[in-house]
Amino acid sequence: MTRKPAFPHLLAPGTIGPVTVPNRVVLPAMDMNLCADGEIEQEDIEHFVARAAGGTGLIITGCCAVAYPVGCASTKEPGLSEDRFIPGLRALADAVHAAGSKLCVQMTHHGKIARIDTVEGRPLLVPSAPSGSADLSALADNTSDEMRKMAAVTGGKQATYREATQDDIDWVVRCFASAARRVRAAGGDAVEIHCAHGYILGGFLSRADNKRTDGYGGALANRARLAVEVKKAVSIPVITVGRVLPEVGEKAIAEGRADFAAMGRQLLADPELVNKLAAGTPENVRPCINCYVCVQENFWDDTPICAVNPALGNEKLLPLSPVSTPKHVVIVGAGPGGLEVARLAAERRHRITLLDKTDRLGGTLWFASLTTPDNQRLLNWLKVQVERLDIDIRLNTEATAASIAALNPDVVVVATGAVRGRPGVPGGDLPHVHTGDTLRALMTGSGDVSQVPPLLRTIAKLGKLSGITRSPAAIRTVTRRFLPMGKNVVVIGGSLVGLELSEFLAERGRNVTLLEEGQQLGVPMAMPRRWTAVRHASEHGVTIHRHATVQRITKQDVEFRVADKTMTAPANMVVVASKVSAQASLAEALEGAVPEVHVIGDAAEVDYIQGAIHSAWKVAAKL
Ligand SMILES: Cc1cc2nc3c(=O)[nH]c(=O)nc-3n(C[C@H](O)[C@H](O)[C@H](O)COP(=O)(O)O)c2cc1C
Numbered sequence: 001m002t003r004k005p006a007f008p009h010l011l012a013p014g015t016i017g018p019v020t021v022p023n024r025v026v027l028p029a030m031d032m033n034l035c036a037d038g039e040i041e042q043e044d045i046e047h048f049v050a051r052a053a054g055g056t057g058l059i060i061t062g063c064c065a066v067a068y069p070v071g072c073a074s075t076k077e078p079g080l081s082e083d084r085f086i087p088g089l090r091a092l093a094d095a096v097h098a099a100g101s102k103l104c105v106q107m108t109h110h111g112k113i114a115r116i117d118t119v120e121g122r123p124l125l126v127p128s129a130p131s132g133s134a135d136l137s138a139l140a141d142n143t144s145d146e147m148r149k150m151a152a153v154t155g156g157k158q159a160t161y162r163e164a165t166q167d168d169i170d171w172v173v174r175c176f177a178s179a180a181r182r183v184r185a186a187g188g189d190a191v192e193i194h195c196a197h198g199y200i201l202g203g204f205l206s207r208a209d210n211k212r213t214d215g216y217g218g219a220l221a222n223r224a225r226l227a228v229e230v231k232k233a234v235s236i237p238v239i240t241v242g243r244v245l246p247e248v249g250e251k252a253i254a255e256g257r258a259d260f261a262a263m264g265r266q267l268l269a270d271p272e273l274v275n276k277l278a279a280g281t282p283e284n285v286r287p288c289i290n291c292y293v294c295v296q297e298n299f300w301d302d303t304p305i306c307a308v309n310p311a312l313g314n315e316k317l318l319p320l321s322p323v324s325t326p327k328h329v330v331i332v333g334a335g336p337g338g339l340e341v342a343r344l345a346a347e348r349r350h351r352i353t354l355l356d357k358t359d360r361l362g363g364t365l366w367f368a369s370l371t372t373p374d375n376q377r378l379l380n381w382l383k384v385q386v387e388r389l390d391i392d393i394r395l396n397t398e399a400t401a402a403s404i405a406a407l408n409p410d411v412v413v414v415a416t417g418a419v420r421g422r423p424g425v426p427g428g429d430l431p432h433v434h435t436g437d438t439l440r441a442l443m444t445g446s447g448d449v450s451q452v453p454p455l456l457r458t459i460a461k462l463g464k465l466s467g468i469t470r471s472p473a474a475i476r477t478v479t480r481r482f483l484p485m486g487k488n489v490v491v492i493g494g495s496l497v498g499l500e501l502s503e504f505l506a507e508r509g510r511n512v513t514l515l516e517e518g519q520q521l522g523v524p525m526a527m528p529r530r531w532t533a534v535r536h537a538s539e540h541g542v543t544i545h546r547h548a549t550v551q552r553i554t555k556q557d558v559e560f561r562v563a564d565k566t567m568t569a570p571a572n573m574v575v576v577a578s579k580v581s582a583q584a585s586l587a588e589a590l591e592g593a594v595p596e597v598h599v600i601g602d603a604a605e606v607d608y609i610q611g612a613i614h615s616a617w618k619v620a621a622k623l
C-alpha cells in the first residue's frame with residue numbers, strides 16, 4: 001500500500017513568471033562562503049546540488065556581488081560583475097538543473113555592510129551618512145576570541161562612508177542590470193534582488209538609514225525608487241520564510257497566504273527534506289534546532305557549520321557506507337551523542353547494544369528540551385531513528401567495565417555525558433543546593449533523588465506516577481502553574497545551562513539571581529542566540545551579576561563578592577550550573593578489557609549538542 005502524501009500543496013508544482021518549479025519548497029539565500037575570489041568552487045556546487053537532489057523545488061544562492069569586489073561582504077561570495085564569473089555560474093546552473101531543480105541567483109550590493117570595501121580602503125556607499133553610533137552593548141557577551149575573529153575580517157580597519165550621488169545610483173542600477181544579464185547567460189532561471197538587512201537597496205528603503213531630501217528620500221515611494229528601477233512586473237507570487245516548518249508551509253499555501261515556502265536552516269539540517277515528505281516519512285526529517293551555530297560563522301567569514309548535520313559544507317562526508325564485516329558495538333549512554341552514534345552505526349549495519357542507566361532515552365538532551373523546546377524536536381527525531389533501526393536498547397541498566405566486557409563487544413563507545421560538582425564553599429553541600437543531576441531528578445522524576453529533600457522527593461514521585469514527567473512539553477506547561485521550589489532561586493554559573501535555566505525559572509514567577517564568575521554569559525551558545533537569551537533573561541527580571549565570586553551559602557541566602565563589594569542574594573534554592581566537566585572514568589576502566597574504546601560527547605569534551613553530534617559522526621565513520 002502506498003502512503004498518501006500529507007503535504008499535497010507543498011509538493012505541488014508552482015510557477016514564478018515563466019518558470020515552472022517542481023514543488024513549493026524553496027532554499028532561501030544563505031551564503032556558504034565556499035567561493036575563491038568570487039568564483040564558484042566545486043564545494044559550493046555540491047552544497048546546492050545536495051539540496052536539489054533532496055527534492056527542493058527552487059534553489060536560491062546566497063548573496064552574489066553585483067559589483068564584485070566593490071560592495072561585497074566577503075571575497076568568498078560569488079561575483080556577478082565580470083564575464084569571468086559566468087563559467088562557474090553555468091556549472092552551478094547545469095548541476096542544479098540535472099538534479100531536477102530551478103536556480104535563482106541572489107544579487108546584492110552590501111552597502112554599509114560591505115566589509116571588503118573597508119578592507120580595501122573604499123568608503124561604504126550609503127543613502128545617507130550614518131548619524132549616532134550603533135548599540136553594541138550585546139558584544140559584552142562576546143569572548144575575546146570571537147572579537148578577534150570578527151575584527152580580523154576587516155583587518156581591524158574602521159569603516160568610512162560616502163553618500164550616494166546620482167552617478168552612484170545610476171551605476172548601482174547598471175550593475176544590477178548587467179549582473180542579471182550574466183545570470184541569464186549562465187542559464188540561471190531567476191534572480192532575487194536583495195532589499196533587506198541594511199544593504200544598499202534595503203538602506204534606501206529604511207527610514208533610519210535614508211535621510212535624503214532628493215527624489216530617493218522622504219516618502220516611501222521615493223525611498224523605494226531605487227529598488228523598483230531594475231523591476232517591471234507587479235504581480236508576483238509570495239514566498240514565505242522564517243522558521244517555516246513543513247506543516248506550517250503546507251497550511252500557508254493551502255490557505256492561500258503564500259505560494260511558496262522557503263526553509264533555510266531546515267534545509268541546512270536536512271537536505272533530503274522534500275524527498276522524505278514525498279516518501280510519506282516526515283518523521284525522518286532531521287530537525288533544525290534553531291541554535292544559530294550556522295549563522296555565527298558568517299560573522300567571521302567562515303563556512304556555516306550545522307550543529308545537527310556535520311556534512312554541511314562538506315557533502316563528501318556522505319554517504320557513510322555500509323560495512324561488509326559488522327562489529328558488535330556497545331554504546332554506553334543514550335544522550336544525543338550515544339543516540340546519534342547508535343543511529344549511524346546501525347545504518348552502517350553494525351550490531352548495536354545501547355545501554356542507559358535511566359528509564360528514558362535522551363540524557364542531557366531530555367533535560368535541555370525543558371528549557372529549550374526546539375531541542376525536543378531533535379530528541380523526538382533521534383528516538384524515532386533508534387527505535388526504527390534494529391538496535392538492542394537496554395534502559396535502567398547501569399554499565400560497569402565487567403558488565404560491558406560480558407557482552408563481548410568489538411567496540412565500546414562511552415557517551416556518559418559530563419559530571420556535575422558542587423561549589424567548594426561553606427554551605428555548598430546544604431540540601432537546598434542542587435546540581436544539574438539532582439535538579440534533573442526532581443523535574444523529571446528520573447535518576448537519583450536521594451539528595452532531594454523529602455517533600456520535593458514526594459512531589460517528584462507524584463509527577464512520575466501521573467506520567468507528567470515523561471514529557472518535556474507537559475512539564476513545561478504544568479510548571480507554569482505549579483513548580484515545587486521556593487520563590488527565591490540563585491543560579492551559580494551563567495553559561496548556556498545557567499542562562500537558559502534562569503530564564504525558565506523567571507518565566508515561572510521565580511525571583512532569580514544569576515551569578516557568573518567571568519564577564520560573558522551564555523557561552524558556548526552561538527552569538528546571535530546568546531545575545532537574545534541574555535536580553536530575554538533581563539526582560540524576565542533575572543538579576544544578573546558578572547564577575548561574581550560565591551563566598552558562602554546559608555539556608556537563606558548566597559553571599560558573593562563583585563570586585564571589593566560583598567553582596568547577598570536571597571535563596572530558598574541554589575542551582576549550581578558552573579561545575580560541569582568532561583569525565584570518562586568508564587573508558588579508563590575498559591582499557592585492555594575490550595578491543596576498542598571511544599569517548600564521545602560531553603564525556604570527552606563539554607560541547608553540548610554540537611559536540612555530541614559531531615563527535616558521534618567522527619567515531620561512526622571510523623567503525
Ligand atoms: C547561514 C545563513 C546565511 C544566510 N545568508 C543570507 C544571504 O546571503 N542572503 C539573505 O537574503 N539571507 C540570508 N540568510 C537568511 C535566510 O535566507 C533566511 O531568511 C533565514 O535563515 C530565516 O529562514 P529559516 O528560519 O528558514 O532559516 C542566511 C541565513 C543563514 C542561516
Ligand code: SF4
Binds near residue numbers: 269291293307
Ligand atoms: S546550525 Fe542550528 S540553526 Fe543552523 S541549521 Fe543547524 S540546527 Fe539549525
